[in-house]
Amino acid sequence: MSRFIKSFGYAFSGLGHAIKTQLNFRVHLLALALVTASGYWIKLTITEWLWIIGAAGMVLVTELLNTAIEVLTDLVSPELHPKAKIIKDVSAAAVLVAALTAVAIGLIILIPKLLCHAA
Numbered sequence: 396m397s398r399f400i401k402s403f404g405y406a407f408s409g410l411g412h413a414i415k416t417q418l419n420f421r422v423h424l425l426a427l428a429l430v431t432a433s434g435y436w437i438k439l440t441i442t443e444w445l446w447i448i449g450a451a452g453m454v455l456v457t458e459l460l461n462t463a464i465e466v467l468t469d470l471v472s473p474e475l476h477p478k479a480k481i482i483k484d485v486s487a488a489a490v491l492v493a494a495l496t497a498v499a500i501g502l503i504i505l506i507p508k509l510l511c512h513a514a
């Protein structure tokens with residue numbers, strides 16, 4: 396049981412590292428806070444919340460994996476290397492695709508509801 400609890404500690408330590416070192420991760424958390432506040436204000440349905448949670452989770456997970464991949468790349472290839480560049484660029488592209496998908500989902504859900512609310 397204590398090993399199980401310890402593994403949570405390691406995971407939270409990783410989360411703390413990403414929050415401390417990754418500006419993008421903090422920006423994603425801020426965006427999530429804003430979407431959550433707007434979601435409460437415009438009273439999203441359960442289905443709409445599920446889409447928002449799924450999209451946000453996908454962005455945060457890819458950002459965490461990107462952070463891990465960057466650190467691993469720096470560890471195994473401290474010197475500049477064309478393959479290290481590809482690894483980091485493709486990993487960053489994964490975050491970009493996840494973020495663009497989340498923005499599209501967010502806009503499709505939020506814009507019509509915000510317009511209805513404002514009218």
Ligand SMILES: Nc1ncnc2c1ncn2[C@@H]1O[C@H](COP(=O)(O)OP(=O)(O)OP(=O)(O)O)[C@@H](O)[C@H]1O
Nearest residue numbers: 417465468472473474475476477479480483484487
């Ligand atoms: N070892 C390397 N060899 C070749 N190109 C690299 C290497 N390290 C970084 N690069 C290039 O520089 C870009 C930025 O690298 P960097 O390590 O600063 O990543 P980053 O995304 O800015 O990380 P962070 O979010 O931690 O600032 C990479 O996407 C890659 O194109």
